[in-house]
Amino acid sequence: MNTTTVCFRALICVAVLAFSTAVGAKELKLGLIVPGDHAWSQAAKEMGEELEQRTDGRYSVTLFPAGQLGSEAQMLQQMQTGALDMSFMTVAQVVNRVPEFGALFAPYLVDNEKQADQLLRGPAAQGLLEKLPVKTGTVGLGYGVAGMRMMLNAFPSDNVGALDGRKIRITPFPPVQDFYRLLGAVSTPMPLTDVYDALANGQVDGVDADLELVWKLRLYERAKTLLLSGHMMFPVVGLVSGRTWAGMSEPDREVLRELTRKHLGELAAYYMAFGEKTRADIESEGVNVVEAGPDYFGDKLDQWEEIWTKKAPVLSELRKEADAL
């Protein structure tokens, strides 16, 4: 073989290798229902960038925010078939498939987002993730948080009786439906994007939300009482399709798990810092802030606890862990 032939063959080898690297590279599609400027989307974007670096380009992440791929229920189905690789999804949606997760929405389980994050890293919450492969065909990589839940109401809300008969927009899933039923309210499910108009035209009288949503969706323009209750945490879970997971090597799985946990785990600090300022911003728009703790809700909380201790026995373990925080 002469020198020209050797060089030519070497060139072909390099070209084949380069081509096979590109072919082997995997783009992970990640869906979210929140808009692109929401903190969960930012966490997903940063996770994807770091994943690409850490795997030398073998994996990248393409985001589909704002429900571009459908509702969370639809995305869960897509992950089951392998049509979608990943999602940062509300745990609310997961409760519809695995009711045990409802225990995470126990009223006043934690005081703030930092405690929520600590509890979600504990054995009871982590144990719940193990139920996901069988029940949903997905693997739960880790949790993050949104802001603690509040209510923004278009009516004076100085006592719990004020909620009786009021139409409140909720994210529809059983723990929250039970909560508002016990309060005598009429829970009204609707996409977040419709809430502004619904408050304006009286279709709803209030909304169960966090400060980020009240601020970014400008809901404070349509309802002037912020019930600063912080009554529940609102976690997000990083899910990967079981089929995608099966195609990954063990070291790549570990990197994906580590980075998902890292970036979702940073959300608590963001919401802790963001909360004070947003509350002040909302107040400066002429919104009346009513501070409310567990006493505001009276015996309704015990009634909720009784129902959910039966539906989700893990609640007792979560309460013990929360008490120790």
Ligand code: BEZ
């Ligand atoms: C909600 O339905 O209220 C919600 C959805 C995603 C992120 C935060 C809140």
